[in-house]
Amino acid sequence: MGNPVDEPVDDEIGIDWRRLEDVELTPILAASLDAFYELGYHGTTVREVARRVGVTVPALYYHHDSKEGLLIALLELSTADVLTRANAADRDGGDDPLRRLANVIEAIVLRMTNRARLASLEGEVRYLSDENRQRYRAVRKGVEEVVLRVVQAGAASGDFTVEDPAETTRALLGMCQSIPRWYHAEGTLSPEEVAAKYVAIAMKTVGVQPK
Template sequence: MAAKAPGEQVENATPDPTGQIDDWRGFAPLDLPPILSAALEEFREHGYHGTSVRDVARRAGVSVPMIYYRFENKQGLLVALLEGAMDEVLRRARLADAEAEDRILDRFAHVIECVVLHMTYRAATAGLDSELRCLEPVNRKEYAARRKALEELLLGIIEEGLGQGLFEVEHAPDTTRALLGMCQAVTGWYHDGGPLSPEEVADRYVAISLRTVGARVRPAPRGRRN
């Protein structure tokens, strides 16, 4: 690992937004350290394999040794971005679930709404999920565990809904994966300034998701679910 260059600042390798989230519906502008912000833009424009550490350093206005000192390599940049995004959505989803207390329909609606809001407000970082194929085996395993935690949260809600006779699906795990895949796909078409706001997209996807699980009744509209 290269030594820190004289006079250069060290930034956190993996920013942790999770400890500062009080409102799971509230999204401040994405505030990444300069190196990660540069890496994000390079990955979005050129893909992981089309980006070099030198490209990131040039865009960030830092030296190449500085990046190696803080992140070890290009893989470290991707890991920091992917894990940071997944940690944020998981934290928000847990807050959304807890806010609904034990009301299954509200829990389900909250979590779907939360995930879609993340895919719109954080489309830049959430859209990097497709680059997980570029992760080395150990890193892929750790990232997959984070994704699995979100999947298990939604799956647990669906299974409870089935037990209470509120939902009707043939295979809860497949339904869960299909719903999360549908939400993830939002990053492929949503863009800021489009015809729909993040909240409007989330409301539509909540309605689609409720129909997908065969919900026999509907929760109160968003904003009156608490």
């Protein structure tokens, strides 16, 4: 049986980029995410994470060599997830820059809202060592490149009115990355409603007039 038309599944990687299931984390990473979210990276100790998991500190170090190791593991999982979904959403847009941009922004916002706790960890990047920061930025750059190539395609086709595609891309990503700072699942807006609003803002940003 084929997939319903309204459920876009990317054949190459086999995911529905609009559907976000619960993230499967190891008990250690799940406890780390909770602690970082509640206490901040600076306020979290390895002992606190071990206490939440119910293991000894040496047992935790067997799996992750440091608190920073816990953070980079979560960040890499988080950014790889949004990159996969953004690529799938872009491909689902075919050759239409408007649909591609709408899809990519929707995919990013759905991830930022449905996985706000995980996405919020990007605010802790400042605590990474130079080496780990570069590892994180390499994947983060991939997300930027997805949006940039869509904006460039729309500018080249005349669908978008954009003077500086690179700066426009940074503006679009900046507004999406701010979502975890204010979004709460118990609020009045659903992830889908937030995504629709941000798609509309993105379209105005690239000069597409509402019909």
